[in-house]
Amino acid sequence: MRNGERIVKKSLATITALVAALAMTGCAANESSKPESGGTSSQSGQSGSETTASALSGTFAGAGASAQEAAQASWIAAFQEKNPDVTINYSPVGSGDGRKQFIEGATVYAGSDSYLKDEELEGTFARCADGSKAIDLPVYISPIAVVFNVEGVDALNLDPDTLARIFKGEISNWNDPAIAALNSDATLPDSQITVVYRSDDSGTTKNFTDYLHATAPEAWPAEAEEAFPGDFAGADGAQGTSGVISSVTNGQGTIGYADASKIGDLNTVALKVGESFVKYSPEGAAAVVDASPMVDGRSEHDLAVKLDRATTAEGAYPLVLVSYLIVCESYADEKDAAFVKDYASFIASEEGQKVAAEGAGSAPISADTRTAIEAAIASIK
Missing domain, CATH: 3.40.190.10 (Periplasmic binding protein-like II)
Incomplete structure (x- = not known):
């Protein structure tokens, strides 16, 4: 060892x-x-x-x-x-x-x-x-937060499959049945989803796409990449973390991902981990890191660190960056x-x-x- x-x-x-x-x-x-x-x-x-x-x-x-x-x-x-x-x-x-x-x-x-x-x-x-x-x-x-700006919605639950399909452009409307099924208490608008992604090569993107691939491989079969595949209608690229936050904040019906330390007052998604929906926290992120193995051959x-994105440990938040x-x-x-x-x-x-x-x-x-x-x-x- x-x-x-x-x-x-x-x-x-x-x-x-x-x-x-x-x-x-x-x-x-x-x-x-x-x-x-x-x-x-x-x-x-x-x-x-x-x-x-x-x-x-x-x-x-x-x-x-x-x-x-x-x-x-x-x-x-x-x-x-x-x-x-x-x-x-x-x-x-x-x-x-x-x-x-x-x-x-x-x-x-x-x-x-x-x-x-x-x-x-x-x-x-x-x-x-x-x-x-x-x-x-x-x-x-630090945890990576999935941030959104949707009129009349201040809380949102998403499972990995639905999140992956949103960021591939396959789910393009906020009142899509897949989103509605996870958010029975929310009034979801009949409006277009605008996905905001990092336009520059980014470790945050690599961690985000690694999470999608590890937890929803059928919906997101591609391996992790630093460049986001944002070539679909309803996707807007933004430079850097600050660019993503600005675009989500100033848009309507927007959703993006960013280091949680930079999100300000934006609303965030609770991700499904096991049978629970978990909001981001430093504690949840740190727990995943300490439970993960090292990369071989170094x-x-x-x-x-080879992060265990598929953990179902209680309280763990696997969308994390090291x-x-x-x-x-x-x-x-x-x-x-x-x-x-x-x-x-x-x-x-x-x-x-x-x-x-x-x-x-x-x-x-x-x-x-x-x-x-x-x-x-x-x-x-």
Whole structure:
């Protein structure tokens, strides 16, 4: 059993209640004239502790998942407070573009809602030392909410088959018998369904389509993909998480999917799990992650999780994303390595996970997950 497999054996502790979101700081408070990379290492990022004076300095770039945007803003603000000579710029360009930028060497880390593909691991990584590959660290757990905006409807139950048929365009009217049968108390309008999907390559889309394929394979036979197959009448593409939320909010008869931390006041679907309908929650998402196995065939410190979407465990919410911090096993530049080790250590620490829970509504990782991530970070050179 690999070290990372221990993360699947225990349930998460009770999740910290969601609190008011931290003010987002994007490219954060330390914008001043600093070199584009470089610095010296410190002990400031080590797991969850009070810190000593930091010797780390420089400007460092990351890019990737828009689902991580609020968490990254919170992590960056807290880390820069401890490390005042560091500036971190995170660009929420989407998981696919974020991995591409990291592979090409434009950034020192990536955020991604899907782990590295086998074909990506077979290639080279510009910032990594010769012969070194990248690893996936599962630092952010969040439910994906199915959001809708239908006049006169504030609660909606859907089973996987009906949801899949809606997002394929096979069910195109809100008072369709399949929807009505699951929502006897709702007054469903005789109006067109407008499906809003991510137009960019997205880990959120990959997680969503993976859920549909795992739970409704007859209705959704296609394997998970980062590009949504939205080529049917009544489907509108939108760029990024914010684009989906804006389109659903400003439309009528709309339905879409997005990281739950970004949905605001939109109504959400309760999904059928076993014999119950379950609304999204960080607790439900975290329970699924800890009950899922690791991806086979990865290196010792690559902690990619194979989510069990078909679970029927009580209270579990299987439409969940695990968003990864993607970093090099070994960096060509020791200054990059020093920064990444400190920043990744802070993100995975109890303090870092609390910051993300408060700022983004995510589910803190379990103690077993943290142990595996810490071992992976310690191995970075």
